[in-house]
Amino acid sequence: MHYKSSGSYHGAPVYTYKTVKAYPHDRTAYTQGLVYLNGLLYEGTGRTQRRRSMLGKVDLETGAVLQKIELPVRYFGEGITIFGQNIFQLTYRAKTGFIYNKDTLELLKSFSYPTEGWGLTNDGKHLIMSDGTSTLYFLDPKSLKRKRQVEVHDSVGFVEKLNELEYVNGQIYANIIPTNRIAIIEPQNGKVTGWIKINGALSFYEHLRGVNVLNGIAYDPDRDRLFVTGKYWPKLFEIKLVAYEDHKFEYILRLILNDCKMTVQNALRFISRKIFRTLKRLFSTKGMGT
Numbered sequence: 001m002h003y004k005s006s007g008s009y010h011g012a013p014v015y016t017y018k019t020v021k022a023y024p025h026d027r028t029a030y031t032q033g034l035v036y037l038n039g040l041l042y043e044g045t046g047r048t049q050r051r052r053s054m055l056g057k058v059d060l061e062t063g064a065v066l067q068k069i070e071l072p073v074r075y076f077g078e079g080i081t082i083f084g085q086n087i088f089q090l091t092y093r094a095k096t097g098f099i100y101n102k103d104t105l106e107l108l109k110s111f112s113y114p115t116e117g118w119g120l121t122n123d124g125k126h127l128i129m130s131d132g133t134s135t136l137y138f139l140d141p142k143s144l145k146r147k148r149q150v151e152v153h154d155s156v157g158f159v160e161k162l163n164e165l166e167y168v169n170g171q172i173y174a175n176i177i178p179t180n181r182i183a184i185i186e187p188q189n190g191k192v193t194g195w196i197k198i199n200g201a202l203s204f205y206e207h208l209r210g211v212n213v214l215n216g217i218a219y220d221p222d223r224d225r226l227f228v229t230g231k232y233w234p235k236l237f238e239i240k241l242v243a244y245e246d247h248k249f250e251y252i253l254r255l256i257l258n259d260c261k262m263t264v265q266n267a268l269r270f271i272s273r274k275i276f277r278t279l280k281r282l283f284s285t286k287g288m289g290t
């Protein structure tokens with residue numbers, strides 16, 4: 001288990017977090033895009049063996065899906081963003097995006113782009129898109145044409161696998177797949193100005209139940225609330241960033257406690273299984289004698 005870390009990584013400060021509040025999140029949602037607007041979460045999910053890709057409105061407090069549409073089975077849904085009255089949604093390899101009415105989720109039209117589609121957000125002027133590389137593309141929201149692009153980099157080199165995005169106070173936050181790290185990116189030049197470590201949000205018991213990686217960032221600018229979740233995560237967290245240097249002991253303790261919890265849970269499961277088998281054997285032996 002790797003607990004050691006310092007207050008900076010590749011030349012940029014490292015942040016961890018405090019959980020302000022945990023909300024329920026649909027455990028079956030293979031989260032690919034997340035947005036907050038006026039009390040609601042909007043979530044885009046990818047295709048799984050059991051479910052088609054989806055775009056839905058979710059009640060923040062209960063995690064209940066209030067309204068949703070499913071994508072045709074050939075599309076794997078990716079990042080989403082809300083710009084004006086419309087929701088934009090990317091798909092993974094079909095080079096096709098969709099535009100919906102924000103209120104009704106009615107499909108208005110589709111558009112195309114030349115790369116894979118991963119994450120999507122906007123800065124109020126442009127849509128900002130990732131494609132799994134280190135490049136962020138800035139698209140005109142009307143013509144959907146690429147206006148400019150930046151290469152995301154830190155002091156060591158390019159930062160690749162940028163996935164779910166969120167524009168937060170003039171910076172772009174990006175999940176780095178498949179880690180539990182978020183890069184904070186300067187939109188003008190692509191420079192990473194900080195890193196956020198989201199390890200330890202879920203217990204190892206929840207990891208044993210099949211949760212996947214962090215992949216969902218949303219921001220409420222009115223109340224300065226930052227939300228994160230992940231693929232198949234049973235919870236969505238409102239978090240506050242704190243400097244890693246100031247909270248590293250608390251952070252390490254949280255990871256160790258999660259490990260201990262898992263060890264105890266596994267031990268209890270092992271012992272109860274042994275007791276159950278022994279009792280079963282005893283009773284079946286008695287039964288054979290009568």
Ligand SMILES: [Ca+2]
Nearest residue numbers: 034165166217
């Ligand atoms: Ca987002």
